[in-house]
Amino acid sequence: MPKIIDARVIVTCPGRNFVTLKIVTEDGVHGIGDATLNGRELAVAAYLQEHVIPCLIGRDAHKIEDIWQFLYRGAYWRRGPVTMSAIAAVDVALWDIKAKLAGLPLYQLLGGASRTGVMVYGHANGQTVDDTVAQAIKYKAMGYKAIRLQTGVPGLNSTYGVSKDKLFYEPADAALPTENIWSTSRYLPTVPELFATARAELGWDVHLLHDSHHRLTPIEAARLGKDLEPYRPFWLEDVTPAENQESFRWIRRHTTTPLAVGEVFNTIWDCKQLIEEQLIDFIRTTIVHGGGITHLRRIASLADLYNVRTGFHGATDLSPVCMGAALHFDLWVPNFGIQEYMRHTPETDEVFPHAYTFSDGELHPGEAAGHGVEIDEDLAAKYPYRPAQLPVNRLEDGSMFNW
Numbered sequence: 001m002p003k004i005i006d007a008r009v010i011v012t013c014p015g016r017n018f019v020t021l022k023i024v025t026e027d028g029v030h031g032i033g034d035a036t037l038n039g040r041e042l043a044v045a046a047y048l049q050e051h052v053i054p055c056l057i058g059r060d061a062h063k064i065e066d067i068w069q070f071l072y073r074g075a076y077w078r079r080g081p082v083t084m085s086a087i088a089a090v091d092v093a094l095w096d097i098k099a100k101l102a103g104l105p106l107y108q109l110l111g112g113a114s115r116t117g118v119m120v121y122g123h124a125n126g127q128t129v130d131d132t133v134a135q136a137i138k139y140k141a142m143g144y145k146a147i148r149l150q151t152g153v154p155g156l157n158s159t160y161g162v163s164k165d166k167l168f169y170e171p172a173d174a175a176l177p178t179e180n181i182w183s184t185s186r187y188l189p190t191v192p193e194l195f196a197t198a199r200a201e202l203g204w205d206v207h208l209l210h211d212s213h214h215r216l217t218p219i220e221a222a223r224l225g226k227d228l229e230p231y232r233p234f235w236l237e238d239v240t241p242a243e244n245q246e247s248f249r250w251i252r253r254h255t256t257t258p259l260a261v262g263e264v265f266n267t268i269w270d271c272k273q274l275i276e277e278q279l280i281d282f283i284r285t286t287i288v289h290g291g292g293i294t295h296l297r298r299i300a301s302l303a304d305l306y307n308v309r310t311g312f313h314g315a316t317d318l319s320p321v322c323m324g325a326a327l328h329f330d331l332w333v334p335n336f337g338i339q340e341y342m343r344h345t346p347e348t349d350e351v352f353p354h355a356y357t358f359s360d361g362e363l364h365p366g367e368a369a370g371h372g373v374e375i376d377e378d379l380a381a382k383y384p385y386r387p388a389q390l391p392v393n394r395l396e397d398g399s400m401f402n403w
């Protein structure tokens with residue numbers, strides 16, 4: 001058996017913080033998994049170091065399911081983003097080892113390729129509608145078949161999804177949370193205007209997406225969904241906070257705009273009702289925050305029964321290790337929808353050399369054995385951890401609000 005003899009956590013900050021777990025077996029094979037939880041990186045690192053790694057030493061690396069069950073079912077305190085990100089890191093590192101030992105790219109172990117490439121969406125954003133649409137035109141010229149549109153809101157100093165840099169977006173911008181101001185009434189009219197301009201300039205031969213980032217009430221979300229219907233969005237994302245899954249019944253009653261939810265979910269229990277009642281069209285929970293490949297397989301299989309497709313989260317805070325693993329999953333999963341792709345900085349790409357490639361609007365995980373992503377530990381050590389937290393939102397009268 002490939003016995004686990006070592007496991008360690010590597011924290012590095014090549015532009016932003018990433019937490020990576022490396023597991024090593026007796027015969028020198030290693031696997032890596034992403035454990036990054038934006039703004040809470042060291043909580044996951046400590047959970048791994050103090051509570052998980054001691055339980056891994058001496059185990060058979062091939063027993064992925066048993067180790068997953070040990071860490072999830074065996075634990076009295078289950079679920080939650082810290083726990084499930086730690087479990088995901090172990091799970092992905094073990095799948096990486098298994099595929100390397102088999103000499104196969106990971107997607108082959110899942111069941112083989114179901115498609116030739118993974119359609120991704122890029123991020124066009126700008127301070128104004130015209131800026132955003134100009135960016136979207138550039139994305140289309142780069143070959144993207146799907147583009148997310150986010151624009152500044154007149155009267156608000158900053159808006160979710162609008163960045164200074166045009167290829168990267170990093171909201172965790174300070175050691176203590178930056179305070180932003182939010183106004184739903186200022187925001188709501190901007191999105192239909194953005195989509196009307198985008199369709200006029202880009203035409204209909206491209207998928208358009210938008211993220212409301214958990215800020216609307218169900219009835220406001222229903223209004224926005226209806227207003228966007230003429231422009232046929234691919235999806236409208238995270239319209240309301242999803243702790244209350246029943247809210248989506250209200251939205252569904254009013255609009256045919258497809259809904260995507262779930263980047264903040266951690267287990268199948270967070271989306272069970274949404275999927276079983278067919279209240280959503282795309283599930284966004286991804287490998288690193290959802291317990292790894294082993295658990296995402298269960299979520300995707302449940303979703304498939306109800307015509308819900310995958311649309312994995314892929315912002316810059318999900319490391320190239322998560323992206324690599326997600327792409328193997330995407331290439332295989334029967335009910336694939338789309339994959340988010342926000343490019344990493346060149347510094348990050350150098351720390352995490354990877355086999356995945358972009359061409360013609362699609363990513364491909366490559367044919368390297370394992371998930372195809374490595375970490376250069378010497379280079380990683382040159383970028384020490386920097387405290388950074390996500391922003392918070394207040395309404396114009398000072399009340400705390402969802403970010």
Ligand SMILES: O=C(O)C(=O)C[C@H](O)[C@H](O)CO
Pocket residue numbers: 038171211213263313314315316317340390
């Ligand atoms: O990419 C998205 O859709 C997001 O909503 C990005 C999130 O704000 C980000 O990943 C938080 O860490």
Ligand SMILES: [Mg+2]
Pocket residue numbers: 211213237238263
């Ligand atoms: Mg989102």
